[in-house]
Amino acid sequence: MEGNLSCASTTSEMFTKKVACPYLFVCRDCRASKFQGRFARRNSGVFSFDLLSSEFCDLLLEEVDHAQKTAREALDRPNGMNRYGVVLNQLGLEPLITVIQQEYLMPLMASLFPLESQECQDHHTFIVRYKADEDIGLDMHEDDSDVTLNACLGKDFEGATLSFCGLVTDDNHRKMQYTYKHEKGRAVIHLGRHRHGADNIQSGERVNFILWSVSETYRNSEAYRLHRLRSSHAETPDPICLSYTHDRDYTKYLPKPTKAEALSRGVIMEVVERRLDMHQRPVLDLARPIEEINSVPSVCLFMEGLPPPRQSELFQILLQIASEVHKDVGCVEGQVPPIIFFIAVQSSGAVPQVREMSGAMSSPSLVILDVDAEKRYRLDSKEDLDGTAIRNFVAAFRKGELKAEPIGSPTAQNEDADPQKSSEEVAGTSFDTPPKSPQARPGCTLL
Ligand SMILES: O=C(O)CCC(=O)C(=O)O
Ligand SMILES: [Fe+2]
Numbered sequence: 001m002e003g004n005l006s007c008a009s010t011t012s013e014m015f016t017k018k019v020a021c022p023y024l025f026v027c028r029d030c031r032a033s034k035f036q037g038r039f040a041r042r043n044s045g046v047f048s049f050d051l052l053s054s055e056f057c058d059l060l061l062e063e064v065d066h067a068q069k070t071a072r073e074a075l076d077r078p079n080g081m082n083r084y085g086v087v088l089n090q091l092g093l094e095p096l097i098t099v100i101q102q103e104y105l106m107p108l109m110a111s112l113f114p115l116e117s118q119e120c121q122d123h124h125t126f127i128v129r130y131k132a133d134e135d136i137g138l139d140m141h142e143d144d145s146d147v148t149l150n151a152c153l154g155k156d157f158e159g160a161t162l163s164f165c166g167l168v169t170d171d172n173h174r175k176m177q178y179t180y181k182h183e184k185g186r187a188v189i190h191l192g193r194h195r196h197g198a199d200n201i202q203s204g205e206r207v208n209f210i211l212w213s214v215s216e217t218y219r220n221s222e223a224y225r226l227h228r229l230r231s232s233h234a235e236t237p238d239p240i241c242l243s244y245t246h247d248r249d250y251t252k253y254l255p256k257p258t259k260a261e262a263l264s265r266g267v268i269m270e271v272v273e274r275r276l277d278m279h280q281r282p283v284l285d286l287a288r289p290i291e292e293i294n295s296v297p298s299v300c301l302f303m304e305g306l307p308p309p310r311q312s313e314l315f316q317i318l319l320q321i322a323s324e325v326h327k328d329v330g331c332v333e334g335q336v337p338p339i340i341f342f343i344a345v346q347s348s349g350a351v352p353q354v355r356e357m358s359g360a361m362s363s364p365s366l367v368i369l370d371v372d373a374e375k376r377y378r379l380d381s382k383e384d385l386d387g388t389a390i391r392n393f394v395a396a397f398r399k400g401e402l403k404a405e406p407i408g409s410p411t412a413q414n415e416d417a418d419p420q421k422s423s424e425e426v427a428g429t430s431f432d433t434p435p436k437s438p439q440a441r442p443g444c445t446l447l
Helices: 012-016 054-074 094-112 222-227 259-264 269-279 308-328 351-358 387-398
Strands: 047-050 122-131 138-141 147-154 157-159 162-167 178-180 186-191 194-198 201-214 283-285 298-302 340-344 365-370 375-378
Touching: 054 147, 054 201, 094 122, 094 186, 094 201, 162 186, 186 194, 259 269, 283 308, 298 308, 298 351, 298 387, 308 340, 308 387, 340 351, 351 365, 351 375, 365 387
Parallel strands: 283 340, 298 340
Antiparallel strands: 047 186, 122 201, 138 194, 147 186, 147 201, 157 201, 162 178, 162 194, 298 365, 365 375
């Protein structure tokens, strides 16, 4: 790769001795103690500071422009949302970025976000770009990182501010906190689970360097599990904090954007289309559930391994019931109904995990899972599973007549036949054996 960032391949030692790249950082030592007074400490956990020298910004811009001109086809898009920009590892910059992360940012992250940056080793680093006729902004979202560093490289632009709402785990996560104005060389650092979005660019072009840090130690902790639970008791949202990709009630507050508008703000259309599609398809595939399975009571009909004619019969029954229920609850186009229906026909994708959470021990098996309330409702599997049984079970749930179990609670020993077998004659059983003693993990999320 041509370009001037030849120090990308330098070793960490050389780099930190500033032999090859003596002028990259304004912030040469990011330890928070040395930082006092140079931080703008924003509300609730978002900090900004001068990080990159103007020369570094220009060099990196040059490198990225060069790569985009010469190798555009070979470059991946930076993430599921931004369409323009590049993944910097693909330009051979991983060693440089690892040094930035480990030598410069780690001390800072450790003092600002000690839990989320423990032994932080991994990063995903990319460039994002906004300008007219490309991406003009970014829908509200959380990052797939534990800590995010976002530094502006330029160029000249108006607008394109970054708005922060709350942490997804907080009730106020759809309440506006403040708007950050990007400046060349200045970085903002925040938790990945902090809801944020880029406001539309008015003119010019903005290019930013984004480093997502991931800590395996944190991800394996109980704290991480709790941090993945979105608050569902949110206060009335501020419109700017709404996400067309993620909020199923978006159209209650704001008009539905056109497809072009949505795309230009990085909306993940696949997620939205699957949600909108529910009007045509009231029963969804549990192998690829929509993310609302974590927040909306979900009727799950497990029928892995059953002969296809029996699967088809049960599917038709569930389809009929789902259509009736959705009609009854006044399902509004563009919004997810207050109860969702899924079928599992094969043990693939999310099915094994949902089966484990559901405590479903046989096939067929019917469970209503309320992940948000950490509860599940199981149909006594000794009953024959037919239309009447399913309809009565769903009706009883809606009337609040069913007995709940906590998600993850052990299933009764005497309840079912051998969990390795289906309760019906199964030709060519293909589903995985459900675990014999499911882990107690109330409230775990699926996506
Ligand atoms: O444009 C920005 O400043 C933020 C970009 C962002 O949030 C992201 O790419 O995840
Ligand atoms: Fe982001």
